[in-house]
Amino acid sequence: MKRIVPIGPYHPLQEEPEFFKLIVEGEKVVDLEINIGYNHRGHEFLAQKMTYDQVTFLVERICGICSDSHPYAFVLAVEDVAHVEPPPRAQYIRTIIGELERIHSHYLWLGLAGHFIGYNTVWMWVWRYREPLLDIFELIMGNRNHYAINKVGGARRDILPEHYGQIDKYLDLLEEKNTMFTKAVLDDPVIRARLENVGVLSKEDAIAYAVLGPTARGSGCAIDVRKDDPYDAYDKVDWDEIVFDEGDVLAKAKVRLLECFESIKIVRQCLRDMPDGPIETRVDEITPGEGICRHEAPRGEVFHYVRSDGSNMPARHKIRAPSFMNIPSNVVAVKGYSIADAALVLAAVDPCYCCTDRTVVLEDGKKKLTGKDLLRLSWQKTERLRRRYRR
Amino acid sequence: MANAKLWGLKKSPWVFHVAAASCNNCDIEILDILTPRWDVERFGIVLVGSPRHADALLVTGVLNRKSLPRVLRVYEQTPKPCLVICVGTCTCDTHMFAPSYNVVGPYDKYLPVDVYIPGCPPKPEAMIIGVVKALARL
């Protein structure tokens, strides 16, 4: 007989509010429904009421864990509209911070994964070595999170020569500890037993759901914007893409752990090759037009679209975060596993609900605007704008 | 009886964490203060999984239309007296989200708030001081 296990919206499983309806038969999960929307704050709407400089701060606050990736993607999109090229030093700085953030985000996930399987030692351990990284962020940019390094046309702060030593020292420590964690995860029979062959997402499903980032790379799909469509300093450094074929939670954990080594490699090369010079170009005008950017965030590709009408505010700003693609894949990944594994499988894609939340308007319990209506409205608006700004 | 509860609350406040519509950062900083560098469990501060076990609510993020009724319900389920601790600028006012169509306003319009901890996100030290100040006032 089918029963329903409701989880959420406020539950100890995950940090953010979301509602899971696990449909179970005995111990086995047979279906899953995910209800989101508790986190919707209307960023795209707010972005159209702020100047480009303010929007960088706004999009930073979409998500706190990958708080560099949204502003990074946004400034790249605006630079695409305005046809500005940031100076080389700024490109390197942004790459370094982007990679350091990847390490911080992967460590955060690893710790939480340990917490979800009830292995709090891993959590405490991993988060302990995340702290020095936050100190480095504070040293360079003045805040532990939300560091605001990105700016249209360059970087907001410079990495000073006296910081190099500290970053190097941390990278050495991290390399040692990351080796230790990798070994610990691979050798620990308890962790293996909980992660191996759990939440398998096959390659076909991965492609069908169009998953991104470590979730895709753990299922044998080699997609990474840093390799496929390099931006900033990524084409000037040498690193490897980590891909595993198994598709289970262990593969995803391995992808993330080994990616940290690659990030260390990238940061080291960037620090070595970073040229001197200015860190920003002056941007006087954002020309009318549209720009896009794809940036590889810790969770996958984030996509930003900006349309400018020549004023100091974006006329339209569209955001698609990687979790938006990754979370639906949970529905196939969790099927057939026990309720005890569900907590882990649901967290395996490193879900980020604050990036994902959308909203619908209900009228008498029915959707007021369906997908088709919205599409039609969007086309109409595009047409209107096009007519208005035709040159 | 209320005094016994107050006494217990002061010695070892159990906290429940409510994220209304936050950006996650305040939430991970809350988790951070449980990890080895700050380790607030030394002082008996424990993060619990149910509001029914909690002495204090740590709220983060702005309130929106969908989370407001849920947050109020969590507050109702918490045994009184309980502390409401607002973590982050989002909770103190509505931060930069004020003009949004989905944001319903600051917390003190709906809940009795005991402590405001501004910052985006506040440093872990600031959060600890906030909790300590709240306890000292009891």
Ligand code: SF4
């Ligand atoms: S105060 Fe800042 S860090 Fe905290 S939830 Fe709000 S935006 Fe995020």
